[in-house]
Amino acid sequence: MPEDLQHDVLIVGAGLAGMRAAIAARAGGATTAIISKVHPVRSHSNAAQGGINAALLDRGDDWEDHAYDTIKGSDFLGDQDAIEVMCRQAGASLIDMEHMGVTFNRDDEGRLGTRAFGGQRRARTFFVGDFTGQALLHVMFEQLIKSGVQRYEEWFVTSLIMEEGRAAGVIALEIRTGELHVIRAKTVIFATGGCGRLFEPSTNALIVTGDGMGLIYNAGGQLMDMEMVQYHPTTLAGSGVLISEAARGEGAYLRDKDGNRFMEKYAPNMMELASRDVVSRAEQTEINGGNGVDGCVYLDCTHLGESLIMEKLSQIREIGIDLAGADMIREPIPIRPGMHYIMGGIKTDVNGLTNLNGIYAAGECANVSVHGGNRLGANSLLDTIVFGERAGNHAADAVRSIGYADFDSNATLARERRRIQEMLDRPENGDRWGAIRKDMGDSMNRNVAVFRNEEGIQETLGDLHDLRRRYENVPVQNKAKTFNTDLIFALELGYMLDCADTIAVGALERRESRGAQFRVDYPERNDEEWLHHIVLTQGDGGPQVSELPVVITNWTPEERKY
Amino acid sequence: MDVTIRVRRQDPEAVDERRLPYWQDYPVTIADNATVLDALIQIREDDDGTLSLRCSCRSAICGSCAMRINGHAGLACKTIANTVIQDGVITVEPAGVMPVVKDLVVNFDLFWEKIEAVDPYLKHIGREPEGEYIVSNDAMLHLSSVTACIMCGACVSDCTVLEVDPTFLGPAALAKAYRFTADPRDGDDEGVSMERLWALSEPTGIWDCTRCNECVQACPKGVAPMDRIMAMREQAIQAGYDNNNGARHTDAFTESVGHSGRLDELRLPIKSVGMMNLPALMDYMPVAFRAMRRGKMPPIAHKNVDNVEAVRRIFDRTQPEPAAPKVSNNSPFG
Numbered sequence: 073m074p075e076d077l078q079h080d081v082l083i084v085g086a087g088l089a090g091m092r093a094a095i096a097a098r099a100g101g102a103t104t105a106i107i108s109k110v111h112p113v114r115s116h117s118n119a120a121q122g123g124i125n126a127a128l129l130d131r132g133d134d135w136e137d138h139a140y141d142t143i144k145g146s147d148f149l150g151d152q153d154a155i156e157v158m159c160r161q162a163g164a165s166l167i168d169m170e171h172m173g174v175t176f177n178r179d180d181e182g183r184l185g186t187r188a189f190g191g192q193r194r195a196r197t198f199f200v201g202d203f204t205g206q207a208l209l210h211v212m213f214e215q216l217i218k219s220g221v222q223r224y225e226e227w228f229v230t231s232l233i234m235e236e237g238r239a240a241g242v243i244a245l246e247i248r249t250g251e252l253h254v255i256r257a258k259t260v261i262f263a264t265g266g267c268g269r270l271f272e273p274s275t276n277a278l279i280v281t282g283d284g285m286g287l288i289y290n291a292g293g294q295l296m297d298m299e300m301v302q303y304h305p306t307t308l309a310g311s312g313v314l315i316s317e318a319a320r321g322e323g324a325y326l327r328d329k330d331g332n333r334f335m336e337k338y339a340p341n342m343m344e345l346a347s348r349d350v351v352s353r354a355e356q357t358e359i360n361g362g363n364g365v366d367g368c369v370y371l372d373c374t375h376l377g378e379s380l381i382m383e384k385l386s387q388i389r390e391i392g393i394d395l396a397g398a399d400m401i402r403e404p405i406p407i408r409p410g411m412h413y414i415m416g417g418i419k420t421d422v423n424g425l426t427n428l429n430g431i432y433a434a435g436e437c438a439n440v441s442v443h444g445g446n447r448l449g450a451n452s453l454l455d456t457i458v459f460g461e462r463a464g465n466h467a468a469d470a471v472r473s474i475g476y477a478d479f480d481s482n483a484t485l486a487r488e489r490r491r492i493q494e495m496l497d498r499p500e501n502g503d504r505w506g507a508i509r510k511d512m513g514d515s516m517n518r519n520v521a522v523f524r525n526e527e528g529i530q531e532t533l534g535d536l537h538d539l540r541r542r543y544e545n546v547p548v549q550n551k552a553k554t555f556n557t558d559l560i561f562a563l564e565l566g567y568m569l570d571c572a573d574t575i576a577v578g579a580l581e582r583r584e585s586r587g588a589q590f591r592v593d594y595p596e597r598n599d600e601e602w603l604h605h606i607v608l609t610q611g612d613g614g615p616q617v618s619e620l621p622v623v624i625t626n627w628t629p630e631e632r633k634y
Numbered sequence: 635m636d637v638t639i640r641v642r643r644q645d646p647e648a649v650d651e652r653r654l655p656y657w658q659d660y661p662v663t664i665a666d667n668a669t670v671l672d673a674l675i676q677i678r679e680d681d682d683g684t685l686s687l688r689c690s691c692r693s694a695i696c697g698s699c700a701m702r703i704n705g706h707a708g709l710a711c712k713t714i715a716n717t718v719i720q721d722g723v724i725t726v727e728p729a730g731v732m733p734v735v736k737d738l739v740v741n742f743d744l745f746w747e748k749i750e751a752v753d754p755y756l757k758h759i760g761r762e763p764e765g766e767y768i769v770s771n772d773a774m775l776h777l778s779s780v781t782a783c784i785m786c787g788a789c790v791s792d793c794t795v796l797e798v799d800p801t802f803l804g805p806a807a808l809a810k811a812y813r814f815t816a817d818p819r820d821g822d823d824e825g826v827s828m829e830r831l832w833a834l835s836e837p838t839g840i841w842d843c844t845r846c847n848e849c850v851q852a853c854p855k856g857v858a859p860m861d862r863i864m865a866m867r868e869q870a871i872q873a874g875y876d877n878n879n880g881a882r883h884t885d886a887f888t889e890s891v892g893h894s895g896r897l898d899e900l901r902l903p904i905k906s907v908g909m910m911n912l913p914a915l916m917d918y919m920p921v922a923f924r925a926m927r928r929g930k931m932p933p934i935a936h937k938n939v940d941n942v943e944a945v946r947r948i949f950d951r952t953q954p955e956p957a958a959p960k961v962s963n964n965s966p967f968g
Contacts, residue, residue, distance in 0.1 A: 110688075111742070113785050114696045130765065170766045173756035173819070175778050178771035185771065201778055206695055210781065214755040248735055277690040278675075310667060313693045383775065387782075391693055394712055397667070506679030549683030552647050555736045558683035 079105040080471040082257035087115035089435025090263030091212040092460030094221045100468025105222035116277045120205025121316030123197035124453040126162035135159040145191040146444025147587035148629035154440040165457045187321045189449045191347035197450040232287045239430030240477035250553025254481040258471040259430045266436040270568040271411035272513020273312030284437040286567025295608045296439045298416035299578030305351040307410030309368045317449040320344040324373045328363040339634035346634035349446040349588045352409035356522045370404035415443040424463030434463040445587015502545040505565045525592045529580045574608040577615040642727035671710035687738035697784035702727040707788035707852040729791035748807035767819045780813045782855045789849035805849035805859030812862035831870045841880020892949040895939030899932035
């Protein structure tokens with residue numbers, strides 16, 4: 073029997089937040105490893121297109137302006153202490169990334185260039201064409217290589233090990249060989265991304281299945297504000313693939329079937345650059361009112377000119393051509409709101425610590441909370457970099473004074489092997505995971521989407537109950553060890569069902585309209601009763617609801633208009 | 635739309651003939667605008683859970699789903715099925731060069747080893763500026779056309795050199811290297827990446843590409859790796875690294891055509907390895923004997939083309955001033 077693998081700090085998930093955390097933890101002197109179910113550069117941080125926000129003082133910008141825009145964008149549900157931390161740190165983090173080698177677009181003087189983005193009064197979004205996330209992710213991977221952090225690529229975490237009331241490590245499946253391994257750790261940082269695939273359609277990659285949220289929730293952790301689900305205003309007709317907000321940032325218009333710029337009615341000042349929740353609701357209202365075509369409205373870039381599109385929007389142009397057969401240089405492209413991001417997640421403090429001893433979270437899986445009821449475009453990349461680094465730093469400090477938890481890894485491993493084997497041994501007559509996921513996605517997208525009401529949410533909760541029954545017998549058709557994705561998808565579906573429960577319960581609980589949560593039956597924001605976070609923990613009969621106050625420092629909640 | 639997806643499968647755990655590569659046909663009904671990946675996902679979800687492939691983003695940014703479609707490498711998510719159907723069939727095979735793990739999944743270890751071999755991170759000599767580096771937007775846009783690379787391995791799959799010589803750094807790693815040699819922030823204050831260019835001029839590097847252009851055609855992101863390799867050859871010669879087979883080959887080629895209007899095939903290899911390089915010249919002997927035996931020996935007396943003056947005039951007009959060597963040809967880096 074080989075020795076257990078063992079690292080002071082273990083990061084689960086190798087997107088931007090995870091890699092940033094790993095680099096920080098290693099630099100802080102901790103033995104560090106990072107584990108990811110896909111190779112790091114395949115991570116979903118790639119999909120962030122438009123840019124990363126930062127208020128640079130030498131451009132006459134001010135972090136407090138950025139903080140205010142973020143707080144207003146959050147519909148005052150974001151914690152203002154956390155937002156302050158993020159916005160103060162943004163400039164330094166941005167320059168760090170530039171020094172690491174990110175090829176940011178420049179202005180005429182050769183300095184970092186900016187573009188306008190939704191919900192912000194200043195252009196403070198720094199960008200690399202329309203593939204900023206990809207550019208950052210690959211540079212972060214370069215730095216990860218340089219850092220000497222141990223990497224477990226294409227390893228899938230099947231269980232979190234808690235011992236003596238604190239983090240002890242994980243059990244992971246080496247996908248290529250099908251072997252299970254125990255990895256001991258003093259602290260575990262989850263940076264596993266969102267859970268968008270529990271909606272169908274979604275802009276999210278197929279790997280975005282809420283693994284970390286599910287693992288933490290099952291271990292007694294807190295999920296918070298799960299009802300806050302962002303529908304992005306511009307996803308492509310048909311495939312539902314993302315078309316960056318950068319298009320509107322560069323000046324594109326939204327038009328109804330008659331060519332009218334309908335945003336005049338909803339956000340006369342900011343127009344197409346109002347916050348995402350506002351624009352998505354406006355589009356859905358137009359579509360529902362018969363002013364769309366085939367469930368879509370139009371994104372019109374034709375007046376931007378070929379050279380601007382080729383320099384700054386070339387990738388989304390290519391996507392339009394490949395997947396919708398429409399060239400945005402010459403014609404408007406059909407778009408609609410589509411599920412994109414989850415503001416909610418694992419409740420953490422500003423250092424990434426969760427309510428579980430030795431467990432951290434950062435990035436989309438976490439809720440610090442800086443996005444509250446609605447995330448501003450280009451604040452997600454910033455969130456990953458700032459809070460990934462903080463979690464890594466804090467974990468590296470913490471492990472100096474603690475040892476490894478003691479447990480019998482052979483017994484732990486044997487239990488996990490039996491659990492997996494029982495899944496493989498199930499009879500093959502039940503619904504496969506694909507059908508269950510599809511039904512879940514349809515139900516969520518029907519009832520827990522842009523517009524919600526009690527009746528619909530209750531229907532989905534009923535659906536989820538039935539789906540869980542079906543899931544308990546889900547067969548795994550593939551019995552092999554080598555690269556058995558069938559088994560992994562079946563495991564992921566369990567996490568998605570957990571997350572879906574908490575989203576639906578949170579949406580039912582919040583009887584008001586705030587940010588991305590719009591209750592047709594409670595159409596107003598109600599600060600008297602609902603200016604607080606909704607916390608969900610696992611109970612016997614499903615998610616248990618409790619509440620936490622919103623942290624308010626300098627900015628008093630006010631009416632939100634764009 | 636009905637189509638048959640013909641998948642090249644292989645199962646390393648099988649005890650029967652499925653251990654070896656075999657074809658399996660999957661008839662599917664897909665939407666008219668479906669991608670090849672949509673079809674494969676449908677097969678995996680609805681029909682056959684034992685089919686293994688990598689895929690994630692569905693929009694050509696994660697680089698997971700490179701495979702050979704009708705014999706050529708590309709991204710399944712970027713290939714609209716109805717554009718590649720041949721007699722009702724689309725054939726799908728794992729990417730080439732890299733060994734198969736299972737079905738459409740290949741082992742990328744070799745790919746990443748090569749990426750790591752080019753020191754794939756910015757190396758600036760001297761102090762970093764306090765704020766951002768001041769560089770031109772054009773320089774960044776040019777680099778962005780290379781950092782558009784998603785590391786999908788399509789170029790490596792179809793590289794004709796790697797197929798026979800696994801020591802070659804290959805198109806993906808060399809495009810990655812160019813992303814640094816062309817970065818004004820990498821290397822010295824002038825943005826010259828001396829150390830990299832020296833290392834890349836060694837065997838397995840920029841001079842081992844045969845310019846077959848397959849990588850340029852395979853790349854789904856327009857990175858054009860071969861063009862980057864050619865650009866690095868120029869950078870290396872400019873930096874003074876011209877005392878190697880590749881650079882001498884280029885010189886000898888130019889000199890021969892410029893002088894006589896045609897290639898002196900007999901002297902080209904001799905000049906490339908160096909006139910005094912006896913061991914390398916001895917290595918050529920078997921080739922020379924085989925060529926003689928088959929009547930393929932180039933003429934010993936090399937003749938000019940008829941109107942060689944016209945060729946020379948063209949050369950005079952196009953040749954740049956020779957660059958002054960900046961460094962000695964020994965590595966200054968130990």
